[in-house]
Amino acid sequence: MRALVVLVLLSISPAFAAACRAASAPAGSAVASASGQQPEAQPPKQTDEFVPISQLPPQDQLPAAPLLVIAYAFVWLVLFAYVVSVSRRLAKVQHEVQRLESDIAKRT
Numbered sequence: 001m002r003a004l005v006v007l008v009l010l011s012i013s014p015a016f017a018a019a020c021r022a023a024s025a026p027a028g029s030a031v032a033s034a035s036g037q038q039p040e041a042q043p044p045k046q047t048d049e050f051v052p053i054s055q056l057p058p059q060d061q062l063p064a065a066p067l068l069v070i071a072y073a074f075v076w077l078v079l080f081a082y083v084v085s086v087s088r089r090l091a092k093v094q095h096e097v098q099r100l101e102s103d104i105a106k107r108t
Helices: 002-012 014-024 064-107
Strands: none
Touching: none
């Protein structure tokens, strides 16, 4: 049954076929894929320990300063939009109160 599933997956997915060939190859041997290309570079091992950022490869380092500036800018923009929204609604309420006061004054 397992062999049937593997055969079906091999016929459906070329990537699965390449992964199976790479897994069954002895360690240290270079296995070319079905299209004749060189195998992809293995990703670095993940560690469970703390690794200082200075020891990480450049593609894994995220610069914190631009992200922090973007986050603060977003918060300030949202706060500004909220204050503008509240001030507009307050102006509408004040105008409505003045209109109602003038209507009451006209009736008396």
